[in-house]
Amino acid sequence: MTEPKELKEEIDLGFASIRLIKPAIICVTYLTEDVIDSEKGVQILNAITSLAGSKAFCTIINRSNLYTPCTEHFKFMISQRSPEKDNLLARAIVTTNMASRIEAQNFVNFFKPLTPTKLFPTLEEAITWLEPQLSKVNK
DSSP states (O other), rough: OOOEEEEEEEESSSSSSEEEEEEEEEEEEOOOOOOOOOOHHHHHHHHHHHHHTOOOOEEEEETTTTTOOOOOOHHHHHHHHOOOHTTTTEEEEOOOOHHHHHHHHHHHHHHHHHHHHEEEESSHHHHHHHHHHHHHHHO
């Protein structure tokens, strides 16, 4: 028999911090301007899964004012991940850095993610948009 899993609320990967900021809302905050390749992306996805378990959730990609190149990771998310596979209801991207905003907007416009994805300048605006997404499942 296995012991119950202790609830973790934050995981620090060095290049990114993944934490539960509200029930079913997980925030991935980039801490450096290192390139987020597919390998680092898998580490992020594993940390998110560890926090979310098997429950549906929303995520915030918080790039703040950093330019953290994520093109390879974004492509991986689109080609290998689906809302059904990951229980991901919606994704908000938060950034104030112009290069990050352009990269994120190009991601949304060009790859057309299956998961509802939107760009925001603040965490508060992202949370306001995500909360109704959660209520669609909790009805």
